[in-house]
Amino acid sequence: MDVVRAIVGVQLRIIRRDPWFLVIMFGMPLVVMPLFVKTMKLSLQAEGYADATGAEQVVPGQVVLFGFMVSGSVAFSVFREHGWKTWDRLRASAAPPAALLAGFAIPWVVIHVFYQVVLMLVGGLFVGLRLKGSLIGEVLILVAYSTCLIALVLLLTATFRTINQVNAIVNLGAMLFGGLGGALVPVEQLPGWAQVVSPFTPSYWAMEGHRAVFLEPGGLADIAKPFGVLVGATVVLVLLGIRKFRADEAKEFFA
Amino acid sequence: MLSVRGLAKAYGDVHALRGADLDVAEGQIVALLGKNGAGKTTMISIIAGLLRPDTGTVTIDGFDAQRDLDRASKLLGIAPQDTGIYGVLTVRENLEFFANLAGVEKGVRPGRAESVAEQLGLTELLDRRASKLSGGEQRRLHTGCALVHTPKLLMLDEPTVGADVATRAQLIDFVRATANKGSAVIYTTHYLNEVEALDADIVIIDNGQILARGTRDELVEQHRLQGLEFTLTETLAEATRAELGAVEVGTHTYRIDQDLAVGALVAKLGDRSDHLVSVEAVRPDLESVFLAVTGDRLEEVSD
Numbered sequence: 090m091d092v093v094r095a096i097v098g099v100q101l102r103i104i105r106r107d108p109w110f111l112v113i114m115f116g117m118p119l120v121v122m123p124l125f126v127k128t129m130k131l132s133l134q135a136e137g138y139a140d141a142t143g144a145e146q147v148v149p150g151q152v153v154l155f156g157f158m159v160s161g162s163v164a165f166s167v168f169r170e171h172g173w174k175t176w177d178r179l180r181a182s183a184a185p186p187a188a189l190l191a192g193f194a195i196p197w198v199v200i201h202v203f204y205q206v207v208l209m210l211v212g213g214l215f216v217g218l219r220l221k222g223s224l225i226g227e228v229l230i231l232v233a234y235s236t237c238l239i240a241l242v243l244l245l246t247a248t249f250r251t252i253n254q255v256n257a258i259v260n261l262g263a264m265l266f267g268g269l270g271g272a273l274v275p276v277e278q279l280p281g282w283a284q285v286v287s288p289f290t291p292s293y294w295a296m297e298g299h300r301a302v303f304l305e306p307g308g309l310a311d312i313a314k315p316f317g318v319l320v321g322a323t324v325v326l327v328l329l330g331i332r333k334f335r336a337d338e339a340k341e342f343f344a
Numbered sequence: 345m346l347s348v349r350g351l352a353k354a355y356g357d358v359h360a361l362r363g364a365d366l367d368v369a370e371g372q373i374v375a376l377l378g379k380n381g382a383g384k385t386t387m388i389s390i391i392a393g394l395l396r397p398d399t400g401t402v403t404i405d406g407f408d409a410q411r412d413l414d415r416a417s418k419l420l421g422i423a424p425q426d427t428g429i430y431g432v433l434t435v436r437e438n439l440e441f442f443a444n445l446a447g448v449e450k451g452v453r454p455g456r457a458e459s460v461a462e463q464l465g466l467t468e469l470l471d472r473r474a475s476k477l478s479g480g481e482q483r484r485l486h487t488g489c490a491l492v493h494t495p496k497l498l499m500l501d502e503p504t505v506g507a508d509v510a511t512r513a514q515l516i517d518f519v520r521a522t523a524n525k526g527s528a529v530i531y532t533t534h535y536l537n538e539v540e541a542l543d544a545d546i547v548i549i550d551n552g553q554i555l556a557r558g559t560r561d562e563l564v565e566q567h568r569l570q571g572l573e574f575t576l577t578e579t580l581a582e583a584t585r586a587e588l589g590a591v592e593v594g595t596h597t598y599r600i601d602q603d604l605a606v607g608a609l610v611a612k613l614g615d616r617s618d619h620l621v622s623v624e625a626v627r628p629d630l631e632s633v634f635l636a637v638t639g640d641r642l643e644e645v646s647d
Contacts, residue, residue, distance in 0.1 A: 174428035183417030
């Protein structure tokens, strides 16, 4: 536990020293949100949500989409240790692989949740996002989505040898899962085949949870299913990641 | 403090270690001397728990380093060959982090960081980012991070590679001081002068095997060669080389490992002696010991 705490501390400090990636990742969805509010308002009204402002789709959608990209940072942190030649020093602490992974995962889960919360609040202030349902339910969805994505990216980190490979997969995944999961447009507007595939993405379940509390006055019971699916997926991804992860495997950071 | 028995490790068909034994006592400095690929880094990586051996055991202060890695790791500090520090953190933050990682209590860490910085001449730089340090300063910090928790066993893998002369001298003084305080030290190097400066127990490793061990004087006494080293302006014919019992040790440079007078060499070379550039008597030094033990010269890495 001491090792995990030490790694968490140093990772947070490193992130604080070089926050520009996060700053940009905050900025991008904020630029995109206002551009699509009007279109999404019409779209949601066509779905039967007469009083929708469009923010109920755009803000959670951008949070889900860009949140996927932010989650790639956990892979960057791990690969960077290899580039800095500090990875073996961490390993020399005799920390078990799961503890090493936890040391990198925890700060990014916290940052990821913070990222989503800030974007939601800004969405509330500037594009009219209003919570109709359970606040606790929304928080649970945010936390579950963050944890699920970080677990997914750590599995990718364990699987791939270079940071370029992981970056490519994360960027592809963000667009693909975002699109299929209903982050860009509501799932109801996707082609039939996409609607069949959609529930196999974490984005879909995150969006389901958000819709339950932003478009409907959903309570905890209404977010139970998306929350449960995200938690279940997280457990599976964590187990796979721990099984796949080999701390002594050479990783290539940027040359 | 450290007992290594029968350590073997292969990477596919390449045998990095072939049943190596090594003992290091408290306060002792052991210099692992060997060429690139001799097995030095593999050995210390296994001792540090970074690699698993195919066979063999490592015991650190009574703890089995494979079965009780957590306890054993707290007793050792390792500075790998490549400089591994956090450039975005300050010198102080680096030292305190590695102390934290090794389990040093929070209240003690600042004092430890300052003490190590002082010993390594980094006190004035404590609050400077590591990325802003010179190469030599980074190398010192890299070494400092390995012993900020005052390990009982310190392992330094070629700590002076890339370091300037002043840094080398400072690191050697520091290693000696660390050993004087009771830590066992394993120091791998290509540099024979460092081994002599450390007054270390020398272990010659080649092709995954430990071939000789002793103090400098013991090894020189056991393995010194009587002979001559001579250089010609041209390559010596194979037949003449065989007749002289000469070994090529450089470009047009040969060595005869027998008690031979210069006059006798000139006579044996006959007409070829016109091509002689230089003749030197082989001095009994570590270089000649290394040559005698491994049959090869120790290449020194140019920085």
